Amino acid sequence: MSERDAETLTQITRQEGYTSSDDLLNADLVIINTCCVRESAENKILGKIGELKKLKEKNPNLKIAISGCMVQQPGALERLQKRAPHIDIWAGTHNLHDFSALLHQAEQGGKVAEVWQEPKMPLESTPQAEKGKLQANVNIMYGCNNFCSYCIVPHVRGRERSRKPEEIIQEITDLVSSGCREVTLLGQNVNSYGKEFSPVYDFADLLHDVDQIPNLLRIRFITSHPKDLSDKLIETVAGGNKLCEHFHLPIQSGSNFILERMNRKYTREYYLSRVNKIHEILPKASLTTDIIVGFPGESEIDFEQTLEIMNMIHYSHAFTFMYSKRSGTLAAEMEDQISLDVKKRRLQRLMSVQNVKSLAWREQMIGNTYEILVEGPSRTNPERLVGRTRGNELVVFNGPSELIGSLLNIRITEAGTWTLVGDIED
Ligand code: 5AD
Ligand code: SF4
Numbered sequence: 001m002s003e004r005d006a007e008t009l010t011q012i013t014r015q016e017g018y019t020s021s022d023d024l025l026n027a028d029l030v031i032i033n034t035c036c037v038r039e040s041a042e043n044k045i046l047g048k049i050g051e052l053k054k055l056k057e058k059n060p061n062l063k064i065a066i067s068g069c070m071v072q073q074p075g076a077l078e079r080l081q082k083r084a085p086h087i088d089i090w091a092g093t094h095n096l097h098d099f100s101a102l103l104h105q106a107e108q109g110g111k112v113a114e115v116w117q118e119p120k121m122p123l124e125s126t127p128q129a130e131k132g133k134l135q136a137n138v139n140i141m142y143g144c145n146n147f148c149s150y151c152i153v154p155h156v157r158g159r160e161r162s163r164k165p166e167e168i169i170q171e172i173t174d175l176v177s178s179g180c181r182e183v184t185l186l187g188q189n190v191n192s193y194g195k196e197f198s199p200v201y202d203f204a205d206l207l208h209d210v211d212q213i214p215n216l217l218r219i220r221f222i223t224s225h226p227k228d229l230s231d232k233l234i235e236t237v238a239g240g241n242k243l244c245e246h247f248h249l250p251i252q253s254g255s256n257f258i259l260e261r262m263n264r265k266y267t268r269e270y271y272l273s274r275v276n277k278i279h280e281i282l283p284k285a286s287l288t289t290d291i292i293v294g295f296p297g298e299s300e301i302d303f304e305q306t307l308e309i310m311n312m313i314h315y316s317h318a319f320t321f322m323y324s325k326r327s328g329t330l331a332a333e334m335e336d337q338i339s340l341d342v343k344k345r346r347l348q349r350l351m352s353v354q355n356v357k358s359l360a361w362r363e364q365m366i367g368n369t370y371e372i373l374v375e376g377p378s379r380t381n382p383e384r385l386v387g388r389t390r391g392n393e394l395v396v397f398n399g400p401s402e403l404i405g406s407l408l409n410i411r412i413t414e415a416g417t418w419t420l421v422g423d424i425e426d
Helices: 002-015 039-058 076-083 093-107 153-157 165-177 203-210 231-239 256-261 268-281 300-312 340-363
Strands: 029-034 063-068 089-091 112-114 135-139 182-186 218-222 246-248 286-293 317-322 369-377 385-388 394-397 407-415 419-424
Touching (some): 002 029, 002 135, 029 039, 063 093, 089 093, 093 112, 165 203, 203 231, 231 268, 256 268, 369 394
Parallel strands (some): 135 182, 182 218, 246 286, 286 317, 394 419
Antiparallel strands (some): 369 385
């Protein structure tokens, strides 16, 4: 979501005549689009803000903007402004569309800060994804109503708002005309898309309609909240042509006690029943997840239950995090916070379990053939090409650059924890 916002900021600044540069020392404008989901992200940003002060001393014409979630947190702006008076523009998550106006004021030599507490702009005026790229992220909704007790997102992104299907379909059709072949539909909880619509039109309906867009090759979506993952959605993915059989289904914890304290509104049994349903309808679907260790009150037994579930479910990848206290959330007020040492130890154990599982998942792919969308040269080995399976697994292979943007069949020959190696099938 933040990546998509950063793209919007890039587009706005381009329209204002700026071009991208790798030369930080001579830049006229630096924007840091921030995240605040965990303290580690915030600390990195604070470090960067400090470094930029030195840059501004060398280049007094430099304008610096800090935008996004970190700025949007209740009470954060005043604190940040005091700490970093050298910043020219502060813009909250609800103010990105108006960035050019803020930029004009800063160019005149002023310091500006705009952080609306609520989104005031109509959804129709939200900037569209950048054209001309093979892959695009498309916002289908904004905000979140779930208030998981650890999470700052609902506090900085506001309540759920769904874009109209016609607008989403038009945006994707335009993207496809400009060369896009894969879209990822974005929402904090895509499964509650369209809840406010009458007549009824839900996320499965949207997927079905996006699947009809000609010349689009693939459709992905993130993130699915397990509590709202309907049979209709799984069946729609199964019945689609371009709908990729991959579900990012964050479990967060394998303990019912912790899930309840997290306010996730499902039990491990319910989660497992959803996974079983996916496998029943789509036996080859890939699953990925997010897990937090060291949530307040998590005992060794609770943690063991998370490990147990990781061993039961064949995730192709898991994003694992240590719980990070976010002020303003319910969990930050809970008494039984877990020490950093314990959190680190649990994270290590979890990661070593998942690494074995990820490798096993990829090893069972060896010898089989998968459809790959060729993305471009491999970052680690630019002589080779890289692409993804429908399940979102990364595959490296030899081939000419003319293949970029096309679908190919690749037979997997080698597997690692994170990537696969394969050969083009004749
Ligand atoms: N601490 C640790 N991880 C968190 N996440 C969200 N909030 C926190 C927090 N306070 C994780 C969740 C979510 C992912 C995007 O980030 O696992 O799914
Ligand atoms: Fe945060 Fe929960 Fe909303 Fe995801 S569903 S953004 S974890 S509050």
